[in-house]
Amino acid sequence: MTANRRFRNVIRIGPVQVATSYDDRGSEKHTAACTAPRCNTSADYDSRAAAELAAHTHRCPVR
Structure with missing residues (x-):
């Protein structure tokens, strides 16, 4: 079953959304x-902070 989430405080760091x-x-x-x-x-x-750190250090495996 999928989660029905209401996101708030959305930012974009490169291709990653936090x-x-x-x-x-x-x-x-x-x-x-x-x-x-x-x-x-x-x-x-x-x-x-952990989510933003993951966004800053993310490297897409597919090029």
Whole structure:
């Protein structure tokens, strides 16, 4: 089942978007997702700093 999330505080760092949302348990989560074609990288983090660091250091595996 897919999560129905309402994202807020969305920023873009290169091809990666970082956003904040609440998970199904009500905890605040921060997501970093790459929007480049054929790059399916995304991850949830507990802190905004970790998500932004992941966005800054992301390298797409597909060139």
